Amino acid sequence: MMNSLLKDKGQLLFEDQWPLMRGTIRKLLQQVPVSRAEWQDLFWSIHSVCLWDDKGPPKVYQALQTDILEFIGHAQKEVMSHEDDEALLKAYISEWRKFFAQCSYLPMPFNSLESALMGKSSTTNSQAKKLHTEESIVRKLMLDSWNHHIFASIKHRLQTAAMKLVLAERNGEAFDSQLVIGVRESYVNLCSDPEDRLKIYRENFERAYMETTEAFYRSKAPEYLQQNGVQNYMRYAEMKLKEEEHRAKRYLETYSGSVQAFLSDDLNYIEFHFQLLDCCVNVLVTAFKETILAECPDMIKAGETERLGQMFHLLDRVPNGINPMLEYLEKHIISQGLADMVASAEVITQDCEKYVEALLALFRRFSDLVHRAFSDDPRFLTSRDKAFKFVVNDTTVFGLELSTRLKGQGGKPLPESKCPELLANYCDMLLRKTPLSRKLTPDEIESRLRDVLLVLKYVQNKDVFMRYHKAHLTRRLILDTSSDYEKEENMVEW
Secondary structure, three states: OHHHHHHHHHHHOHHHHHHHHHHHHHHHHOOOOOOHHHHHHHHHHHHHHHHHOOOHHHHHHHHHHHHHHHHHHHHHHHHHOOOOHHHHHHHHHHHHHHHHHHHHHOOHHHHHHHHHHHOOOOOOHHHHHHHOOOOOHHHHHHHHHHHHHHHHHHHHHHHHHHHHHHHHHHOOOOOOHHHHHHHHHHHHHHOOOOOOOOHHHHHHHHHHHHHHHHHHHHHHHHHHHHHHHHHHHHHHHHHHHHHHHHHHHHHOOOOOOOHHHHHHHHHHHHHHHHHHHHHHHHHHOHHHHHHHHOOHHHHHHHOOHHHHHHHHHHHOOOOOOOHHHHHHHHHHHHHHHHHHHHHOHHHHOOOHHHHHHHHHHHHHHHHHHHHHHHOOOHHHHHHHHHHHHHHHOOOOOOOEOOOOEOOOOOOOEOOEOOHHHHHHHHHHHHHEOOHHHHHOOHHHHHHHHHHHHHHHOOOOOHHHHHHHHHHHHHHHHHHOOEOOHHHHHHHHHO
16 A cells, blocks of 8 residues: 555646646635535645645645736726725725635645644644634635725725714614625724734724714814804703713624633723713813813702703713712802891791701702702712701801810800700700601601701701700600600610
């Protein structure tokens, strides 16, 4: 048998086998069906030449490259024959998809060539499968050839045409979105660098997408704001930001390849996705932040919760964008709260029940504003608390002379809010046998006591409250006028 193989060795040289291989290779490139026998013979011929012809592997590679370039040349003529951008896109995508489909099939028979050129063994199925992946030198040859001879010469034209279609969509015009997706697929799959498979796509398609997006809104946004005003512009900006998020998911690459590629490429996509959204936020929101914020104080005063919510969602995308809104809310609560308290000062200073009710009404009103406009966002709740605390502890309306004195101020007493005293008096009315406590049910009394504790949370000097509360408690116990001893105990626990 060995003698027979040596005898046939002369017939296994490249020059003898290439004409047989070439016909099948051309069929594969042209997507012409090949028979099972032709497919198997191609495997055997390549293996035989690489095994028996010492100079066979580089000759096979060179001849394969020539045929690939010849096929690409015909595809290039077909693509370049179109002057219209849309026709060019359609022709390019059609030729590219046919060619790219063969990038997965044509490398398969060249396992032996891969082993010969790279010095690898080709004995196991797992290794053979690995050679059929994107690391194949035949696949790399195909992609690099397409890149250098077709794509490099028209990529800017393809890119410009694709961006024009995206622009048309932004302007509400109808177009075939598959043309943009097809160009993107070409950018994504052309790079043969295993370390950075999305390099070509990222440096060209993504960059162009970002630049055209920014240019579009930098032109359109000021015009829309000037013609439609701030309130309509906020709706416009929010709508466009959502549109661009959906558009990015449709036209930009997410990830591809193996698990490792998935992790790295997906992180790249997430990073670019945030960069794109930041770009949109900059041109749609940040550029007009001061103009938008100028409307905020009047909206708060008018209680326009829906529009305040729109403003909040927009400006929250900008670093520290809502800080002025927080300040406006605090100022409004303080000014409105003090104004209401001053307006009814004569009544509430003489009637602790009216005083507590007035404070609770303010708290609920401002809490409702924060809830409906800002969805109880913790930052706005904090601003509400700071402002309400200021109102509760205000000394201009309710001053109280205490024995505590400031150091270094000539013995002048430190003024305190009268709030703690009035809260303690109100608790006494609820816990003592009074006309008020008699007309209320136990549940109603408990509810009102909890309201007192809610206000007490904002009192700066709680010692004053405790002083009056203890005095009232002592008197109730001595005179046996407590209406409910269980609630007396509960007050201590609460």
